[in-house]
Amino acid sequence: MTAPGGPAGQQTVRRHNLGLISTALAAGPSSRAELAQRTGLTKATVSSLVDQLIARRIVVEGEPAATGVGRPARPVQLDPDGPVALGVEINVDYLAACVLDLTGALRCYRHRTVANRSAAPAGILAQVVALAEEVADELGQPLLGGGLALPGVVGADGTVLRAPNLPSLTGTMPGRELAAALGLPELLVDNEANLGALASLRTEPAVGPDFVYVSGEIGVGAGLVVAGELFRGVHGFAGELGHVVVTRDGPACGCGGQGCVEQYAGQEVLLRAAGQPDLERLEAAVAAGDPAALAAVEQAGSALGVGLASLLNVLDLPTVVLGGGYARLFDAITPALAEQLDRRALAPRGAGRLSRSPLGTDAAVRGAAGAVLDRALRDPAGLTGSGASSGSSTPWRTPRTG
Numbered sequence: 001m002t003a004p005g006g007p008a009g010q011q012t013v014r015r016h017n018l019g020l021i022s023t024a025l026a027a028g029p030s031s032r033a034e035l036a037q038r039t040g041l042t043k044a045t046v047s048s049l050v051d052q053l054i055a056r057r058i059v060v061e062g063e064p065a066a067t068g069v070g071r072p073a074r075p076v077q078l079d080p081d082g083p084v085a086l087g088v089e090i091n092v093d094y095l096a097a098c099v100l101d102l103t104g105a106l107r108c109y110r111h112r113t114v115a116n117r118s119a120a121p122a123g124i125l126a127q128v129v130a131l132a133e134e135v136a137d138e139l140g141q142p143l144l145g146g147g148l149a150l151p152g153v154v155g156a157d158g159t160v161l162r163a164p165n166l167p168s169l170t171g172t173m174p175g176r177e178l179a180a181a182l183g184l185p186e187l188l189v190d191n192e193a194n195l196g197a198l199a200s201l202r203t204e205p206a207v208g209p210d211f212v213y214v215s216g217e218i219g220v221g222a223g224l225v226v227a228g229e230l231f232r233g234v235h236g237f238a239g240e241l242g243h244v245v246v247t248r249d250g251p252a253c254g255c256g257g258q259g260c261v262e263q264y265a266g267q268e269v270l271l272r273a274a275g276q277p278d279l280e281r282l283e284a285a286v287a288a289g290d291p292a293a294l295a296a297v298e299q300a301g302s303a304l305g306v307g308l309a310s311l312l313n314v315l316d317l318p319t320v321v322l323g324g325g326y327a328r329l330f331d332a333i334t335p336a337l338a339e340q341l342d343r344r345a346l347a348p349r350g351a352g353r354l355s356r357s358p359l360g361t362d363a364a365v366r367g368a369a370g371a372v373l374d375r376a377l378r379d380p381a382g383l384t385g386s387g388a389s390s391g392s393s394t395p396w397r398t399p400r401t402g
């Protein structure tokens, strides 16, 4: 069906070069000549690779840009109407789903408040499948893959190893079931803080390649990014900031320890101390200058600062990005947090060391879709099999309604 393109070595090189072109285009539209300059490939090679990406619906030609002399250059760009990436998040008190197109633009988003903590896995999955299908089919564009964010530690095979706030999911493989329901060969599954960190890496170049992303939901997690790569640890347990000890004999924690960060700065503890039922109401109380709300946020910030200082002293990372609920409470929580970092973190405090994730509580679900997109752009040939351009053997999930 597909013409053999030469020896295996040549195929590998071509596959690698296709990834070079699509990754270069992630920065924006470009002419073939510019692509040749940026990738170091010849213009003839670039043209041939671009034609292959056009056939795969990854790349599309733009309008010719008149340059004055000679034939106008025709820029190429990633195809916003091509296949899309799905992101899904299961959290303790909500579900979310989104779709990013190949250019990285957010095209669909849904958020649903759901009490998942004591729900059975089958019930959680049924709701998340329904939400994911709704979002996946909305644009009528094929799905190149999906990612799932969870508030827990996920093993390399997608098994939930530890999810103290969603205990029924421990030991399950929700990614496998969701993939089967969606008709996808597999789903990428990772911890919400890791995926929030990846979302920061994709969308906030100013943060740089080395940082700690802190996700402040009901659990407190950290995604560690070192030299532009996520650091997961040997078993996937790296970044468990919520269980760094603040007070050795402090309150008992779900992890079996005592006095962990989560027992002072987790969202439930914070809301209880502030006397507020949810994050929206807490934000409003803080904005209105409510003394109990301000004191609770200050306490949480201080404990988080103590825990983060320990983390920074071990890892020597220059920047902290506050995400999730902490991003929403950023102005109120940072003074106490910064005070503890200044006192306890040994490395000098640089400009922009504490920053607010603009994605807020959407970071993890967007990171889940973004991780799928990044993988696809690094290896676009892997999407449709070697050289398949007829469309007959595409593993993409075609929309059910489109």
Ligand SMILES: [Zn+2]
Binding pocket: 242, 243, 244, 253, 254, 255, 256, 257, 258, 260, 262
């Ligand atoms: Zn703990």
